[in-house]
Amino acid sequence: MALAGLYRRVLPSPPAIDFASNEGKKLFIDAIQAGTMEGFYKLISYFQTQSEPAYCGLATLSMVLNALAIDPKRKWKGPWRWFDESMLDCCEPLEKVKAEGISFGKVVCLAQCAGAEVRAFRTTETNVDQFRHFVKRCSASDVCHVVSSYHRATFKQTGTGHFSPIGGYHVESDMVLILDVARFKYPPHWVPLTLLWEAMDTTDETTGQQRGFMLISRPQRDPGLLYTLSCRNESWNGTARYLVDDVPLLLKNQDIKDIDMVIGAVCSSLPSDFEKFIQWVAEVRRAEDAGMSISQEEKGRLSLKDEVLKQVQETGLHNYVLNFLSSSTCCRRVSFLTDDDNFRKIAASICCQGADILAGKGGSTGCSCCKETCIKCLKADDNDNKPVAVLSGTVTNGRNEEKVDVLVPPSFVKVGCGNSNNMGSGCIKLQQPSASNIFTALLLALPPQTWSGIRDQKLLQEMNGLVSIDNLPPLLQEEILHLRRQLYLLKKCQENKVDQDLSSPSI
Structure with missing residues (x-):
């Protein structure tokens, strides 16, 4: 029987x-x-x-993000954090991309969601001389890369819209090197820059918008150290709308007299599955891969997480949130934010999610069960003899078992006996993670205009002072700005405006 198929194309x-x-x-x-x-x-x-005929945008972006050494803050496979096409699933469902491809605006949104700095230009917003300037500048550096969205027909190639990164520039001939991610079809190739501009200056029939290019670079500081917003479950859509659209209306339509009432108004109508929207970024690893020590890198990340946590607790807003959540006026809708659950129960859930992530299931299958947890103490692989507490869980998934470690930030650890440098696991107690921290971070991340509906001008001034990020320490400020960017982008996705508005979040 004959075997039909295509083996590459002649360039x-x-x-x-x-x-x-x-x-x-x-x-x-x-x-x-x-x-x-x-x-x-x-x-x-x-x-x-x-990996898929329609994944050119995802492959291009994962390639550029890895080249910039941006940490995805998510496991890929095994113990490794690494950008892969399968990780880029927040702005458009992968099944939809597989069937239909992805638009220019949604690739921009994905890059921003991943934590990259992005400047995007449609050809209607710039010109070929500016494009040449950016190509030349980025080609002379490894801290910024150009991604081009173009139509193949301009190069007499088969196919339609395509994404690929630009790998270099030849000044004398004015040619660019396209590192074509469809390597099964065409090899990397040089093309005249002016012709690439013509290929970009075409209309995407799906969106009715012109194609263009984007400049992707790494931010000065890695975001998302402690908290992240999730759009990988069905709750994000309604929750984003509630926080951005509904909360300002609630504040405007109620007679708010003090800060407790402000917090109560925000809590009053929270979606029931709100807890899935903002999540703690836990440090999870497979026990057998990691051995019996903590690396300097892991210890450094734990230290940064701990510092962010302390800085949240030192804000004036945190005191109000803490008092509100512990008061009898705290509404049922936020009962999950109170500290009834102990750390072991929370960590058992984290261990289950971690096992799913390590197995390449995205941490959202819900079919794992953590049958036991224990606290142990590991030493760092440096000259510091101070041990690090680890909560270890045995996770079962069907017939398979896996031991998963959750590295515990120091502020969650209480030494119960003796010298902390010689303590055994029986001397370690874990403090309950305060839910007031996560709610404080979220309130700080809401857009500044959220509070403008408060009628009492003195109260409005007080609230603006509490939520202002201007005087926050740099580490916490970056954390809050990251959450605010995420909220902006999720809302833009929810409104289906990512192709109309390519700008970075105005925060």
Whole structure:
């Protein structure tokens, strides 16, 4: 029986020049000598082939994010945190991308959600000279990469809309190197920059918008150390709408007289599954992969998490939240925010989620069960003899069992006896994680205009002072700004405006 199929395509040349051809090699060497291939080395180190015919946008983005060494704060497989197409699932369901592809605006949104700094331009918003300037600048550096959205027909190639990163620039011939992620179809190739501009200056029929390019770089500080907003369950849509649209109306339509009433108004109509929306970023690892010590990297992350936690507790707003949640006026809707559950129960749930993530299931299957947890003490693999507390759980999923560790921030640990450098597991007690911390962080992350409906001007001034991020320590300020960006982007996704508005969140 005959086997039908396609094995690659012949690259139309001209206009393209195969990267591996003699002419392509000469362009490469010339560009290296001119200093406009600096971005190439990081990109080629993480060059990947899209795993699905419609995954060009996802493959391009995961390649660039890995080249920029942005930590996804999520496990990929085994103990590894790594961007893969399957990790880019927050702005558009993967099944929909697989069937229909993805728009320019949603790739921009995905990059922003992943924590990257993004500047996006449609061809209607700039010109070919500006594009050349950005290509030349990014090609001379490895801290910024250009992603192009273009139509293949301009290059006499088969197919329609496509995404790929630009790997370099040849000044003398004014040609760019396209690192085509559809490597099963076409190899990397050089094309005239002006022709790439024409290919970008086309209309995406799905959105009615022009294509374009984006500049992606790494932020100065990694965001999402302690908290993150989740859009990987059905609750995010209604919760984002409630926080951004409904809360300001509630404050405007009620006679609010003090800060407790402000907090109560926010709590009064919280969606029942609100707890799934904002989540603690736990430090989870597979026990057998990690051995019996804590790496300096792990210890450093725990220290940063602990510092963020302390800074949240030192805000003036936290005192009000703490008093409100412990008062008899605390509404039933936020009963989950009170500290009735002990840390072991919370950690058992985290262990189950961690086991699912480590198994490549995204941490959301809900089919794992943590049958036991225990507290142990591990030493760091440096000169500091101070041990780190670890809550270890045995997770069962069907017939399989896996031991999962949750590294505990120091502020959750209480030494019950003796010298902390020589303590056994029996001397470690775990403090309950205060729910007031997470709610305080969320209130700080709400858009500043949220509170403008408060009628009492003195109270409005007091509330604005409590939620202002201007005087927050830099570490906490970055954490809150990250949550605020996430909320902005989730709301934009919910309103289906990601293709109309490419701007970074105005925060």
